[in-house]
Amino acid sequence: MGEVKVIGTWSSPFVKRVEMALKIKGVEYEYIEESIRNKSALLLQHNPIHKKVPILLHNGKPILESMVILEYIDEVWEGPPILPRDPYERAMARFWHKFINDECADKMWNACWSTGEEREKLKQEAMKALEILENEIKGNKFFGGDKIGVVDHTANSIAYWIPIAANFVGLELMNDEKFPNLCRWADDYNNDTFVKENLPNKDDCIALMKKM
Amino acid sequence: MGEVKVIGTWSSPFVKRVEMALKIKGVEYEYIEESIRNKSALLLQHNPIHKKVPILLHNGKPILESMVILEYIDEVWEGPPILPRDPYERAMARFWHKFINDECADKMWNACWSTGEEREKLKQEAMKALEILENEIKGNKFFGGDKIGVVDHTANSIAYWIPIAANFVGLELMNDEKFPNLCRWADDYNNDTFVKENLPNKDDCIALMKKM
Numbered sequence: 001m002g003e004v005k006v007i008g009t010w011s012s013p014f015v016k017r018v019e020m021a022l023k024i025k026g027v028e029y030e031y032i033e034e035s036i037r038n039k040s041a042l043l044l045q046h047n048p049i050h051k052k053v054p055i056l057l058h059n060g061k062p063i064l065e066s067m068v069i070l071e072y073i074d075e076v077w078e079g080p081p082i083l084p085r086d087p088y089e090r091a092m093a094r095f096w097h098k099f100i101n102d103e104c105a106d107k108m109w110n111a112c113w114s115t116g117e118e119r120e121k122l123k124q125e126a127m128k129a130l131e132i133l134e135n136e137i138k139g140n141k142f143f144g145g146d147k148i149g150v151v152d153h154t155a156n157s158i159a160y161w162i163p164i165a166a167n168f169v170g171l172e173l174m175n176d177e178k179f180p181n182l183c184r185w186a187d188d189y190n191n192d193t194f195v196k197e198n199l200p201n202k203d204d205c206i207a208l209m210k211k212m
Numbered sequence: 213m214g215e216v217k218v219i220g221t222w223s224s225p226f227v228k229r230v231e232m233a234l235k236i237k238g239v240e241y242e243y244i245e246e247s248i249r250n251k252s253a254l255l256l257q258h259n260p261i262h263k264k265v266p267i268l269l270h271n272g273k274p275i276l277e278s279m280v281i282l283e284y285i286d287e288v289w290e291g292p293p294i295l296p297r298d299p300y301e302r303a304m305a306r307f308w309h310k311f312i313n314d315e316c317a318d319k320m321w322n323a324c325w326s327t328g329e330e331r332e333k334l335k336q337e338a339m340k341a342l343e344i345l346e347n348e349i350k351g352n353k354f355f356g357g358d359k360i361g362v363v364d365h366t367a368n369s370i371a372y373w374i375p376i377a378a379n380f381v382g383l384e385l386m387n388d389e390k391f392p393n394l395c396r397w398a399d400d401y402n403n404d405t406f407v408k409e410n411l412p413n414k415d416d417c418i419a420l421m422k423k424m
Contacts, residue, residue, distance in 0.1 A: 049311065049344055061300060068306045075299040087287040088273060094280045099261065132261055 004029040005057040007043055009036055011200055011208055013157040014066040015054040020153055020198050021070050025079040067097055070150060083150050096136070096143060097154045103129035105157045108173055112165040123173065130179055138181045141188060152189055159186035160199055168209050216241040217269040219255055221248055223412055223420055225369040226278040227266040232365055232410050233282050237291040279309055282362060295362050308348070308355060309366045315341035317369045320385055324377040335385065342391055350393045353400060364401055371398035372411055380421050 006022070006029050008015030022029050034043050034053050046055050046062035056063040056072065063072045074082035084090045104126055111122035137143060143151035152159075158174070163186070166173045176183045189195055216234070218241050220227030234241050246255050246265050258267050258274035268275040268284065275284045286294035296302045316338055323334035349355060355363035364371075370386070375398070378385045388395045401407055 058300075063300070063303045064307055065310060068303050068310070071306065072299055072303040075302070087284055088270075088275070090287070091275045091280050091284040094283065095276055098277060098280070 002059040003057070005032055006030070007032045007034050007040075007046070007055040007057065008053045009034050011205060012053060013161050016198055016200075017066050017153045017156060018054045018056060018069050018073070020194070021073045021082050023194075023198070024082060025073060025077040027073070027077050027079075067094075067101075067154060070154075084144075093149065093151050096151045099129070100133065100151065100155045100158065104133060105155070105162065108162045109157065109165065111173065112162065112169050112171055119171070123171070126173065127178075130174060130182065134179045134182050137185050142185065148189065148192055148195065152185075156189070156195075158182075159189040161205070164202060164205050165209060168206055214271040215269070217244055218242070219244045219246050219252075219258070219267040219269065220265045221246050223417060224265060225373050228410055228412075229278050229365045229368060230266045230268060230281050230285070232406070233285045233294050235406075235410070236294060237285060237289040239285070239289050239291075279306075279313075279366060282366075296356075305361065305363050308363045311341070312345065312363070312367045312370065316345060317367070317374065320374045321369065321377065323385065324374065324381050324383055331383070335383070338385065339390075342386060342394065346391045346394050349397050354397065360401065360404055360407065364397075368401070368407075370394075371401040373417070376414060376417050377421060380418055 004022070004027055006015065006018055008019070008031065010033060019029075019031070032042070034040060039051055043053065043055065044051060046057065047053075047064055050064065052064075054066055054069060056069045058072075058076070063069050070082050083093055107122045107126040107129070111119050111126060114122060142148050143155065163174065174182055174186070190199065216239055218227065218230055218234070220231070220243065222245060231241075231243070244254070246252060251263055255265065255267065256263060258269065259265075259276055262276065264276075266278055266281060268281045270284075270288070275281050282294050295305055319334045319338040319341070323331050323338060326334060354360050355367065375386065386394055386398070402411065
């Protein structure tokens, strides 16, 4: 199936999604660690628009944006499905992916790194969206149902990265009292054997945040 | 293939994309006009999260978000493809769809309806993104190549709706001098026989903007 490379950084939830999808499919790939502060010629060549990771290089051709990459991996390689096979369930997965990223994760992350009114506004918007998500996960082990699915992976920053950042900056976002089902889901996700192997070390994440 | 309904408003580019995709596939559907100001129980029942159109109802099940709907239509019904069939080209179409919506269309539209510093900031960001798009369309008739493709349809607001709005509020966004290829593309898109039949009347759009 040709040459497969992933350009990433060890600390990125977006990169981890892509690596996990390749591992689920059993695709061998070369991983190239990118420096965030000193972007390589390879990165700028293949993603001149956003200058971001992850980049999937398949036979030298770049595929960009983590969800676009997950869909590509699912379409190109055989093996366990990444997205649900049923068109309606697939549509729902795409809907929740977009909702979680646009309405929850982006706002939660940006709330961590902003201050004052801007932080409060982002927090309030994220809280409203999290209430919807709390309701959605209620009664299900994962967004994928009994098993971890693509929506769980694209929500990975809410489970792992954002709580670390929120704790680091002293911002309360997703607590047990208000979001018991989401907190339970995050625990189950982070402690899944396969996921756990693919999460960066917490202390390393905190050390990176201190440097930032 | 069951009962197909589209809940929409006549003035929405997002709704038009969905209707055009159904027409390309030759799918018969019932169109239900929604009131933006007085949202119906049907709309609130099927899209309680965003309370927005378009909604595709297929055998009573709602599919939301225009690009998610286009993918669903393409997967469920036979007929001419909506997205490219090649996985790499499909990935590129998904990438450009996201770029055009997030970096160009949303910012251009919001620039029209904002003022002062906020307008200037949105305009500058959109201009930068349009330069990238200008470069992308150079040498191609459409984003889909020789023929109109899904990216052209998901960029429809840049071709038709936003220029009307920008002109209405007196904001210069996409002029011939700076973006000759994009302006040529917009003309070709708007004057395509099939597209033309599916665009709302310009005077009706202006009358609506006056009311807003």
